[in-house]
Structures are given as structure tokens and as C-alpha cells.
Amino acid sequence: MSRDFEDHCWQDVIDPDTIQIYQAYQRKIYVGDNPAVLAIDLYNKAYLGGNRPVKEVDREFSGSCGENAWNALAPTQRLLAAARRAGVPVIYTTRHLDTGGVQSTNRNLKRMGDDIYDIKAELKPGAGELVIYKERASAFFGTPLIAHLQMMKVDSLIICGESTSGCVRASTVDAYSYGFHNVVVEECTYDRSMLCHKVNLFDLHHKYADVMHVEEVLAHLDGLAALRKVA
Amino acid sequence: MSRDFEDHCWQDVIDPDTIQIYQAYQRKIYVGDNPAVLAIDLYNKAYLGGNRPVKEVDREFSGSCGENAWNALAPTQRLLAAARRAGVPVIYTTRHLDTGGVQSTNRNLKRMGDDIYDIKAELKPGAGELVIYKERASAFFGTPLIAHLQMMKVDSLIICGESTSGCVRASTVDAYSYGFHNVVVEECTYDRSMLCHKVNLFDLHHKYADVMHVEEVLAHLDGLAALRKVA
């Protein structure tokens, strides 16, 4: 279970000098005491065009993450199921179709179907699970998320979703600023560009979060489920 | 003055597929109507060990940006001087030495000299210029910056300083969220790792800011100075 601090998808793009410079960030990584899962922007738009390379689906569906989204689907289903078994709350973000001209980034958006910001059916929220509607990249900006987390006495987050270089990064940086211990689940996080995905995960892992593999997080959640059943 | 949208330092690291996928972000770039310069973390710590490669200075001075900081010194001096001539306010950020255990990132910090968070003498604030003390990466988080900008009727920022992948990125994302038009000045922004620097500038340029070359920004400020002198 204890893989090396740098044993992650960025190994083929980060040079040895950078790894050496970043040694000051090495530390024990862990899931926090009372976590919630923050599932970012798992909406239909990310999956449009199907399980194909991003540059193919992008021609018709700008903003789709193509095969990167689809590859993360099964591990994310496992993550959400394990969290629910362990009594760990799952919180979703998405956005409203019309937000009066305020956009989360500078991308030029074409109007697509009315259900593009619905959470994908295979990952859909359970009854009573919180859905945060946001207008900006961060799940915290302009939303009541911090109040809900405080009232739930959550002290740490397990973060998944998309995009690594957009909403996942912005939300994780804010979560760190607010004082949460953050885990980002590598296999349940995705982006359009693999280089951006890898470098952003690298940045997050060293500065603001513990990037962990889904198997490590699942093992932790299963342990928590067993513990909470006993208690 | 109108260089290509992708004519920036990231050209040697971003692959053609990614450039194609990111075409949806193409737009005219510009400096906003009533800007302020936001000079992020231009403190002594970034320059420790002198004008040498980061991996050399890092052994003694973790957190120093070495030659990357020193290379940005002259262009940043020109930027600050041009802003002042144009009547554009300059706002600095730095941090207090002791912040009760709250850190801006996960880096393990050793105690260094008492002046490490003083702004570097060559770049020091003029009389009456605002200095924001922050504890987190973003210049907005846990600071009154937004109130000062609102009261100054500033609608846009010209951002420089360090590090690209840390405080510059976090501050720029927040500035975009708050509704500011942002310019990040490429030659006046720096980091320890060149790959992180380039990919973060690429991310910022497409999603949250207009990354511009210092010559373009200087030309704009000189034009503004002439205009304001006349008016």
C-alpha cells in the first residue's frame, strides 16, 4: 500500500532536476479523519462523443474529455460505492445552464443539449446527497460549500472528477486554503490534455493535496466501513 | 504588437493535439481599462543563493527560484516603473514570518533570516503603495484585497511575480472568479521548474488570463501614460 511519493502518472514528464527540487514537499500521505467525497463536474458534457480520443470528440463536442472521462468511469463508480458503504458523504458539483454571462473559464461555449450539466446517470447522486451549483472553476467560489462542510464537521476531502487543470485544481487549492486535508484520486480525475493532467496532478500533490491511487483510497474506505460497522 | 495567440514559452512542451483541442479558447487579448499591477511575492527568499541554476541554490535555500528570479528582475523593474508613470496602482503581496502554523503550501520550511519576506530592495514598494499580507497561495484568500480593488474601481489586473505554479496561479484563478480581466506578464513571472512554469502559463492563458509579453504590456502602459498626461 505504501507506494513511493513520486510513483504517479507524471513520472514520464517531470525531469529529475524538478523531482530533486521538490524533495522538500515529501511527507507521509493519508486520508483525513472525517472526509467527504467531492465529485467535481461529472456531468454529461464531459462524456459526449463517446469513448474515443479527445481530439476526435472535440471536433463536435468542445469540452468533452472523451476516452479520459470514460476510462475514469468504472473506478469512480467503485469510489462512490465504497464511500457510501463507509458512511462518507458524497457531494457533487455541477452548474446551471444559464448563469447570466458568468463563465467558469474563457472557453467559447456553444449551446448544446439541455441535459449537458446533469450528472452522468452511472454516477448520479443518491437521495439526499448534496449538489453544489457553481459558476466558476472552484467548488467553493460563490457557493455555500464551506458552510455545508463546516456543518457536517468534515475535516478532509477525497476529490475526483474533471478537469484536472480546471475545476479540480481550483477546488483543491481553495480546499487547502480553507484548511482541509485533501486527497485527489489519480484514476478518478481526468482532463483533455494528458500533459496538463500530469503536471497539474504533480503540482497539486506537492503543494495542496495527497494524490493517491484509487486502490489505496478504496482500501482505506473499506477499512473505515468495517470500523464503523463494529462501532 | 499582435503576436500569435500561442507564441509563448510553452511552445516547446505543448503537443499539437493539445493546441488543437484548446482552439476554443482563442480570442483577442488585451490589457483592461482600469488596471492595477499585482506583484506577487517578490520577496528576498526567491532570490537567495544568487543568479545560479535552481537545483544549485535549492540545496541551501529551499524555495529560491535562483536564475529564474534574477532573469525576471530587470523586466519587472521596467514594468513597475511604466505602471507608475501611467498612474497605474502597484499592489504587492508578501507574508508575515509567523502565521500561527498556517502555510501557503505543504512545503517543509526551515527558518531562515528575518528579512526573507521583505520585498527585494530593487523592486520595493513606493510610498503609500498597498502591501497585502497573506497566509495562503492566493492573494485574495484571507486578505482584504478584493475590498481595496473595489474601492479603487480597478477592473483588471496586470500580474507578475512568483511562483507561476503556486501563488501566481492561485491568485489569477481567484481574480478571474471575482470578475477581473487578467494579464499575466510572461517575462516577469517565474518558478523553480521550467516545465511547471510553462504548463501553468499555458493553463492560465487559455482559461483565466491573457498571458502577454512584457514589451506588449510596456507599450500599452506607455500609451496610457501619454494619454493620461494629455487628459
Add this chain to the structure above:
Amino acid sequence: MSRDFEDHCWQDVIDPDTIQIYQAYQRKIYVGDNPAVLAIDLYNKAYLGGNRPVKEVDREFSGSCGENAWNALAPTQRLLAAARRAGVPVIYTTRHLDTGGVQSTNRNLKRMGDDIYDIKAELKPGAGELVIYKERASAFFGTPLIAHLQMMKVDSLIICGESTSGCVRASTVDAYSYGFHNVVVEECTYDRSMLCHKVNLFDLHHKYADVMHVEEVLAHLDGLAALRKVA
């Protein structure tokens, strides 16, 4: 147009010693340069039970402001019409019926009709006008209001609605903190308790806002409309 600084509804409840102590707050009051109207919680719930004393309507409709709401209806219609003629944007707040257990205050709420948080028909938003959905008392907390105001280059607010001691006060204090110049329109603001209404207006007037009479604000907006027509 220039009525005395203390010529307001609180004169019959604030004692002379307090007036004397508060002299340090005296200043010229005015509407800001580029204002927006912030119309707070003008939803059906405040009018339930009709134009009768609060203690009568309260038995059936907890939260209704009764005759205080109805008395403000005509002046508020005039205020909104004048703002629209002057090209001053009107921004509304209300709330969603179900907010996952987060409440704006400690009041015990019974479930009422599904339209209780719809804006009252006589005051309803025009096409394209912004409606902010909030969960807490302040229009700023957990909402993207600050981003919208920044993007609209609004530098000041004209505030009306309810309740004076709840959402109006909390929103006005936040607006002051964010750096806006605030006008609260006396005749277009209301509460359940007259004493709370008066003391809260007194507090707001001295510390965070210019409480103005509706006739003063209408005259200003009519002047602005004439000016903007000419320009």
C-alpha cells in the same frame, strides 16, 4: 432634498445621548456613481396573510411582514421603475425551497406553498435581470454576487427589501466590507418588528450605509435618466 442626517423613522426610539455619541458618523450622504439596485427577498412569503398587522398574519404565516410589506409595495414599484428608466441594473435575491438543511437564520420553518420564494408578481424581475439564490442572510455569502457586480463595474448599491434586521442588514454590512457605497431606501425596506426595523436602520445609517428617503432616491434616478438620455 437635503433633509437632516437624523431625519428618519428612528427619531422616536433613539435617545438624545445616543444621537450625541453618534455625531462622529455625520457626513454628506449620496447615491454612488454607478449603482445597481439590490432588491432583497421580495418574495411571496413576506406578503402572506395580506395587508394586516404582523401579529395577526404571523399566527398563520410565520415570516410574513404583513402590513409592513404591503406599505412598501407601491414605493418599491416606483423605485424599480425609476431604476430601469435610468439604466440602473436591478438585481434580486431569493432562495430555493430546499437547501439541504442550511437555513438563513434559526427560525423554525414550516413547509408552505411551493411558490413562497417566487418574487411577488407586482415586483417581478424584468427579462434578463439577475436573480441571486442564497442560503444565508447576506446576499453575498455563498453566492456569486460579488463577481457579477465586479463584471458590471458597479461601485455602489441601492438596497431595498426585507427584513431590515435580517437579510437587508447582513447584505449591507457585507457590501460595505467589499467596498461598495450603499444607500438603503427607508420606505422600501421593512421588517416584522418596528423597533428592530428602526434600530437596524439607525445602525446601518451610521456605520455602513446612507439611509435615504425614497423621494430623494427617485429624484436622483430621474436626474440620471435625463442625463443618460442626453449623453
Add this chain to the structure above:
Amino acid sequence: MSRDFEDHCWQDVIDPDTIQIYQAYQRKIYVGDNPAVLAIDLYNKAYLGGNRPVKEVDREFSGSCGENAWNALAPTQRLLAAARRAGVPVIYTTRHLDTGGVQSTNRNLKRMGDDIYDIKAELKPGAGELVIYKERASAFFGTPLIAHLQMMKVDSLIICGESTSGCVRASTVDAYSYGFHNVVVEECTYDRSMLCHKVNLFDLHHKYADVMHVEEVLAHLDGLAALRKVA
């Protein structure tokens, strides 16, 4: 220990109709599970001119709370001591002398001595206790307080200090918005105007906090100290 919900200093100013209308707010009041004391603006300026009526000290020292401040001194000392015995963290707020023109309210301030924003010696912070420097009324606005509270896993506040109608109210409303359970200690909270003090405590008690008597809070803290000693 269980005094009536309305057995507080406001009984002589709030009319029976208002009490009836506010019955919907009645609930059990309590100190939260893991509280911190938030001691607001207990700085020298509030005590200037000595233990005399506000209208007398105000002539020379605008902003002094006179005898109201001095009357709260002994109970506040007891509160702080009890909190420390119980291991409950004490957090202070104050402000810097010079904040670049941003003020917490509209009051016209004259420059006084350089120590006016030092915490009063009798109430001074212990070694390592957190002091938050703010520019606005609320202890949360433009400060990193929320991050410190989150990292300390604090879920509730015990609030004291001044002024009831200014910084205490603004901080308590924000604390409620962020999701904290709040106690305001009646005898340790003060203002210049008694009417404003009473009506603001009334507002806070019903909407955002449990106003409790100092004896009740001391009893709770002593119980907590005993419990934590045993455990």
C-alpha cells in the same frame, strides 16, 4: 441554569407583540461541542477615558465604550480564564493602525495614541494564542480566521467583546453563515448605546446565536475542564 429564553437585558425595550412574533425562534440553547472563544476588539481604545458614562468619555475619546467596557472587564477575565482551564482556544481580533484607507465603519476617526489597538493589558493574549488583524467589522472578512478554525476543528464559538452593534454582530452573522454554532456572552459584550446593545443582542439571539449569561457559560466551561482532566 435554565433561564427563560427571553430572560435577557432586552426585556425592558422589546414590546410584547414582538416577543410573540419571535416565538418561532424559541429553541434549546447550548454551548457547542468543540468551541473556541472569539474575543472581539478588546483593545485599549474601547476603555479610553475610564469608567465613566459613554457620553462623557466620548467628548475626548470617540469610540470609547466607557463604563460599558469597564463593567465587562471582570466577567471577561473570568471567561478567558475558564476557557484556558478547559483547554478551549482563545482567539482575539484587533486591527492595525494603518490599513491604507479601508475602515471598518463610516466613523470619522481622529489619530490617537499608537497603542490604541493593542489588546488591553488585563485581557491580553497568552503565549501562542491567535490574534486576527482585520480591517472590517467582521472577524471573518478579509482575514484567514475561517482557515484557522477549520484546522483547529472548532465547530462553535463563544463570542465576547465590542461593539455589540458593530464588530460583534457582523462577526456573529458571518460565523452563523459559515456554519458555526454561536454563543454570545451577554455580560462580556458591550456597546456605546444601551438601546443598540439590547436590540442587537435580541436580533442575534433569535436569528444567529444563543445569547447566554456569563454564569451559564462559566459553569459549562468548568464542567468541560473537569471532564477533560479526567479523560
